[in-house]
Amino acid sequence: MQFAVIGVLNTALHASVVIGLVEHMAFRPVIANAVAFFFANIFSYCLNSQITFKSTLSFGGYLRFLSVSLVSLAGTLLISGLGEHFGIDYRISLIGVIILVPAISFLALKFWAFSSAKPE
Incomplete structure (x- = not known):
């Protein structure tokens, strides 16, 4: 939440x-x-x-976070681009983006970007 x-x-x-x-x-x-x-x-x-994620701030942590953000952007563009290519209504592609991108981003952040972070 x-x-x-x-x-x-x-x-x-x-x-x-x-x-x-x-x-x-x-x-x-x-x-x-x-x-x-x-x-x-x-x-x-x-x-x-x-x-x-109850983690301390660090430059390396930010670079991992930024990497996930950029991959998420690429995923957004891929989903919308595939929808456009196959003639799918953009609203359907948008639903895919809204559901998939945040969920995958959260998992990537939790299990990769913040996985080695030490709690405060």
Whole structure:
């Protein structure tokens, strides 16, 4: 449950950064989303590390977390790309993304990224 709540907070942060950069600083949306990704990713790492996985913060831990995040992005693009390729309605692919990507991400974080982390 904590992982899901942090995910919602993280999404709100990401959206806020994008809107702020586009509306107030004239960033292009793609650049704004790239900047927002890194802010949100660091935020998510800090909260999930301490709250969800009870782990101390470290640079190596963040690199593992970032790796899982990037693989999750690739999974999102793969699912949506396959859906598009096979003519599946994008909403069906989106349901697949919403169900599969967070679940797989959580497992990868729990059993790989934070598996060797020592509790506080």
